[in-house]
Amino acid sequence: MEFLLYFGDVFTPINFGLLLIGTIGGLILGATPGLSPTMAVALLIPFTFQLEAAQGLILLGAAYTSTVAGGAVSAILLKIPGAPANIATTLDGHTMAQKGEGAKALQISFLASAVGGVFGVLLLIFLTPVLAKWALAFGPSHLFWLAILGVTVIGSLDSKSVVKGLLSGCIGLWLATIGFDDIMGAQRFIFHPSLGGGINIIAALIGLFAIPQVITMFAKGRANADAEVLEVQKHPISGAFSELGRNKRALGIGTMVGSIIGLIPGVGGQIAGLVAYDQSKKFSPDHDKFGTGHPEGVIAAESANNAMVGPSLVPLLTLSIPGSPTAAVLLGGLLIHGIFPGTDLFDNHPDVAWTFINSMLVGQILMCIFGLYVAGMAARVAQVPQSIMAAIVLGLAVFGSYSVQSSMGDVYVMASLGVMMYFLERFGFSAAPLVLGLILGPIAEANFIQGSMIANATDGLTPYFFGGTLNLFLIAVVVASILYSAWMELRTRRYTSKEEIIG
Amino acid sequence: MSVSTPRLQHIIASGAVAAVGAWVTYVSYTQQPSEAFLFPRLIATVFVVLAIWTFVKACLGWTKVGDGITSRQFLNLLPGLAVALIYIFWAAKGLGFYTATTIAFFILLSLYDPASNREPKTWAKRAIITGIFMAVMYGLFALLLKVYTPREIFF
Numbered sequence: 001m002e003f004l005l006y007f008g009d010v011f012t013p014i015n016f017g018l019l020l021i022g023t024i025g026g027l028i029l030g031a032t033p034g035l036s037p038t039m040a041v042a043l044l045i046p047f048t049f050q051l052e053a054a055q056g057l058i059l060l061g062a063a064y065t066s067t068v069a070g071g072a073v074s075a076i077l078l079k080i081p082g083a084p085a086n087i088a089t090t091l092d093g094h095t096m097a098q099k100g101e102g103a104k105a106l107q108i109s110f111l112a113s114a115v116g117g118v119f120g121v122l123l124l125i126f127l128t129p130v131l132a133k134w135a136l137a138f139g140p141s142h143l144f145w146l147a148i149l150g151v152t153v154i155g156s157l158d159s160k161s162v163v164k165g166l167l168s169g170c171i172g173l174w175l176a177t178i179g180f181d182d183i184m185g186a187q188r189f190i191f192h193p194s195l196g197g198g199i200n201i202i203a204a205l206i207g208l209f210a211i212p213q214v215i216t217m218f219a220k221g222r223a224n225a226d227a228e229v230l231e232v233q234k235h236p237i238s239g240a241f242s243e244l245g246r247n248k249r250a251l252g253i254g255t256m257v258g259s260i261i262g263l264i265p266g267v268g269g270q271i272a273g274l275v276a277y278d279q280s281k282k283f284s285p286d287h288d289k290f291g292t293g294h295p296e297g298v299i300a301a302e303s304a305n306n307a308m309v310g311p312s313l314v315p316l317l318t319l320s321i322p323g324s325p326t327a328a329v330l331l332g333g334l335l336i337h338g339i340f341p342g343t344d345l346f347d348n349h350p351d352v353a354w355t356f357i358n359s360m361l362v363g364q365i366l367m368c369i370f371g372l373y374v375a376g377m378a379a380r381v382a383q384v385p386q387s388i389m390a391a392i393v394l395g396l397a398v399f400g401s402y403s404v405q406s407s408m409g410d411v412y413v414m415a416s417l418g419v420m421m422y423f424l425e426r427f428g429f430s431a432a433p434l435v436l437g438l439i440l441g442p443i444a445e446a447n448f449i450q451g452s453m454i455a456n457a458t459d460g461l462t463p464y465f466f467g468g469t470l471n472l473f474l475i476a477v478v479v480a481s482i483l484y485s486a487w488m489e490l491r492t493r494r495y496t497s498k499e500e501i502i503g
Numbered sequence: 504m505s506v507s508t509p510r511l512q513h514i515i516a517s518g519a520v521a522a523v524g525a526w527v528t529y530v531s532y533t534q535q536p537s538e539a540f541l542f543p544r545l546i547a548t549v550f551v552v553l554a555i556w557t558f559v560k561a562c563l564g565w566t567k568v569g570d571g572i573t574s575r576q577f578l579n580l581l582p583g584l585a586v587a588l589i590y591i592f593w594a595a596k597g598l599g600f601y602t603a604t605t606i607a608f609f610i611l612l613s614l615y616d617p618a619s620n621r622e623p624k625t626w627a628k629r630a631i632i633t634g635i636f637m638a639v640m641y642g643l644f645a646l647l648l649k650v651y652t653p654r655e656i657f658f
Contacts, residue, residue: 177542411591419584
């Protein structure tokens, strides 16, 4: 119950103010198609430099939570998911809005998000300290395999192609080695003066997540914003509570599915929403009503995608393995304040850890309250033309990456990585494993070198890195995640081919 | 033997990645001191194997993922990308951060705004949006975060 000791810290004027800004801003950003939660959090990182670590994390955590929930607004009113996590919400939410039940759909979506979100954060509160203590038993070889596991799990599960996902992870690991070697001081891969100090993680995150979105908007040309915002008619909030009470099964399934999927590194909210929707449909006596504007569909999808947020931070805060791309960006936010996840975080910075986690709990409630009021405004923001959005994001990306170290080199790195990532994405590569490689690369290398030194002084490299139960377990998980993803990829292709033939 | 455009694009893209992989591997195994390149060698080996595998698959036409870029998309993005790259790699430093951002923002709005270019109101609207954006950026970065940006010729 250590978290209760730091609960009051959330309500200091600055912390609570930042929580409000993050929540309201996140709801608006989340409702804006084209601005993913990951990109929104990445663009916010430069604003956290001047803040204390806990304050910066409160802002980023609030933005993470509310961008996922805010995405439901455009999914329901515009039929455009604000984030991939809201795809399943579109199926019933928009149909409800077309039937004049837009307000009801928004209300139940925010209430379900809050229920799922609170449950997810409670899991985070109770699981994290236990796992963090367990992580104390990890030596350099285990930490090396964990870092590799982080890259391979996201590389294989988050990509449409396992090989390209793993290749993206390798590119990220290589990028992390650019600069001066920590032990020998040797220059490595410095082919431009801007790379002398290595690749700055924040500039890289901004470039990899923001610039591809900007170029994607450019690629659409002078297109009109043809999305029509459906009118939101008044609906009593008590009716939404009753609706939620009537659909406890969907709420339970969504919350459980989201929480479990959140704990698996790399799977993410998009899958959580779709799996919860599918399972609720299977278990519902009204399964034939799904897709026709049925509240159960909205409740299952929204409770799942917010329940995923808290658990996705468990592997991050305990083992340094981000559970989602947005969690990877949050890891960047921790590292710039010199804080390393795991036991260091809970032993040496408990105030930072618990204030951040508690703020996410309070943030879920604020998100629900403000969501209902901001929804209408957020839907209007979603109609902002792509030309304005692209120019704003580009400007923020340039200023944000420059402000990290007041260096034009960081801006060049940001732009180069961003343009490269746009073209790589067009050919099936993915940004998430590349970012994971970049973030976990230094951790993997430091533990590899340390492990090699220990191994040379003892039994040798092979017994040290490939011996012991924990090493073998981690290697088995690495291999299993790759094989599972390869099997899923082959299966999907086989089904797709059959459909193509039948079609 | 003719090669279709998406397949050719995949060959070029995966070929470029394979070339980077080969260069990384070459540097990792030839540069000294070798202790500094222990970890890069490990990565480079996996990197180059996966990159060559991807390249071979692209050459054989077995690539299943990634739609490539259509000529329409390429023509749409080209002017915006050119403006963005000139802004980042030359104008921001050469003209001054705020001046370059103002110009780039206004040009990008004008290039991609679907509103008619013949209406004076459209131009006024774009100028107002640019002004508001720059005021917000100045307030956030210069006044709030105290970030000193390159001034150069202008501001």
